[in-house]
Amino acid sequence: MGDSANVPGVFFADFGPAPPEITPEGYHEVELNKTKWILPQWYNNLRPLGEGAYGVVCTAEYEPTGDRVAIKKFFRPFQSTIHAKRTYRELKLLRTLQHDNVLEMIDVFTPDPEASSLNNVYFVSILTGSDLQNILKIQTLTDEQIQLLIYQVLRGLKYIHSAGIIHRDLKPSNIAVNERCEVKILDFGLARAQDTEMTGYVATRWYRAPEIMLNWMHYTQTDIDQLQRIMSVVGTPKEDFWSKIQSEEARNYIKNRPPIARQNFAALFPTANPVAVELLEMMLVLDPDRRISVSSALRHDYLKEYSVPTDEPVATEAVTTDRAEEQATTIDDWRELIWNEVRLFQTSARRLSFVSCTDNDEEPMKI
Ligand SMILES: Nc1ncnc2c1ncn2[C@@H]1O[C@H](COP(=O)(O)OP(=O)(O)O)[C@@H](O)[C@H]1O
Numbered sequence: 001m002g003d004s005a006n007v008p009g010v011f012f013a014d015f016g017p018a019p020p021e022i023t024p025e026g027y028h029e030v031e032l033n034k035t036k037w038i039l040p041q042w043y044n045n046l047r048p049l050g051e052g053a054y055g056v057v058c059t060a061e062y063e064p065t066g067d068r069v070a071i072k073k074f075f076r077p078f079q080s081t082i083h084a085k086r087t088y089r090e091l092k093l094l095r096t097l098q099h100d101n102v103l104e105m106i107d108v109f110t111p112d113p114e115a116s117s118l119n120n121v122y123f124v125s126i127l128t129g130s131d132l133q134n135i136l137k138i139q140t141l142t143d144e145q146i147q148l149l150i151y152q153v154l155r156g157l158k159y160i161h162s163a164g165i166i167h168r169d170l171k172p173s174n175i176a177v178n179e180r181c182e183v184k185i186l187d188f189g190l191a192r193a194q195d196t197e198m199t200g201y202v203a204t205r206w207y208r209a210p211e212i213m214l215n216w217m218h219y220t221q222t223d224i225d226q227l228q229r230i231m232s233v234v235g236t237p238k239e240d241f242w243s244k245i246q247s248e249e250a251r252n253y254i255k256n257r258p259p260i261a262r263q264n265f266a267a268l269f270p271t272a273n274p275v276a277v278e279l280l281e282m283m284l285v286l287d288p289d290r291r292i293s294v295s296s297a298l299r300h301d302y303l304k305e306y307s308v309p310t311d312e313p314v315a316t317e318a319v320t321t322d323r324a325e326e327q328a329t330t331i332d333d334w335r336e337l338i339w340n341e342v343r344l345f346q347t348s349a350r351r352l353s354f355v356s357c358t359d360n361d362e363e364p365m366k367i
């Protein structure tokens, strides 16, 4: 999709021969699943945790407190400008966003001595049990658990959106859940501040929804398959929606689809709570003008058991795209920007001042 290698304006790094790897003072080297990790000495006892397209994540013990944390090592962050941009966005957003339902970053480090040789970037976050994809593989959630999980995802999204950020990659593997059924939204690599690129469909700001996808589509088989799957559930869009698609190519593509009827959701999910199905019906609507907003969804009957309208904080200010970020073109520009991010976080109050969140007396819901 957007990350395909032949996108114009993407620079690829010419790494040349690998530089001699020196372990700087205060750091140690650990090999984990054939990957070399160079970390500050206080992170020990590494164990693999998860892997996505852009990073490898392990758990480690933070020696001073004995707490286990999660460490993400970006996978070749400077392989291309796309990789670098993803790395930068994730660091900047996790530094800025602060909310119960957003992953809490507590440390960022690199063993590299200066911006010009920056090649290895790691960040540390509070370890949050497992991700929803793994959980769903091994257990069937109760309706109460689903209510609580959906409520927190929406609560987190409300905050993220209030900061002017769209996540664009919300899916089970990017939703961490701990044994107390607490949710943390993670993986902000695709997230971005809303801007003119989002006006592919004017009224849409918050989702990387199908109509946005239409405008960004590269018409690869994957894109088309994805769209086909969406339409096989929600049906092909009606004529009044066509005019809202900016890209002519996409509009023609949609127009020429043989019409598919929207599925009956109650029949698709016969064992689900009918109130949940009702909310899902409202969310899975192609036309964003007709789709339920996060704020309204939070007030839906399905979530009333857990919803606390007075405790749904929003951001005090929007995260914006700054000039340096707008103007960054080469991989070295991104090196500078990421180097600054690392330095900024190193001196932040949040770094390593985290406290264990296991001291709450409330009876948690087990998962
Ligand atoms: N703090 C964390 N707690 C628990 N699991 C985590 C944490 N951070 C990452 N993970 C796990 O690692 C996986 C990959 O991390 P992610 O940030 O999504 O990387 P990628 O950008 O490569 O997709 C996630 O799907 C999740 O399973």
Ligand SMILES: [Mg+2]
Pocket: 052, 053, 173, 174, 187
């Ligand atoms: Mg991910």
